[in-house]
Amino acid sequence: MPLPTSRVVMIGKPGCHLCEEARSVIERVVAETGDSFEEVTLDSDPAFARYAEEIPVTFVDGRQHDYWRVDEGRLRAALGR
Template sequence: MPDLPDTRVVMIGRDGCHLCDVAREVIERVVGETGDSFAEVDVDADPALARWTDEVPVTFVDGRQHDYWRVDEGRLRAALKG
């Protein structure tokens, strides 16, 4: 497991990734409403993240992998309530 930022929601993404842009919008909307913290990490900037290079965006909630490729807003909200 890579060393991820100590925030409630983390997204591993990359520049120029359309799915990452969409996922970021969903995450920012949800955490903006819930008040939870969010950080983004560039998969191409850290060799320790290479495992996820074909699955970006990959989201983590409370340090556990939550989703990849797409972020379901309802599922994210439920995870943050739990």
């Protein structure tokens, strides 16, 4: 399964506190920018297992953007391009 086509994609897992923090930042930013966001879990595709030690992993426009934490300013800058 390839990554979803949303502008911002996060790979995470249930019960992950870093994922909850990242989701909060991403949702706040995309609510302001109007960009699309989708979250997938590690178990939705075996190929995502390679990110298990880095979750949450975020992608912007299909390219890996951050892992472990989402920097709000850096995400805004990436979406502003």
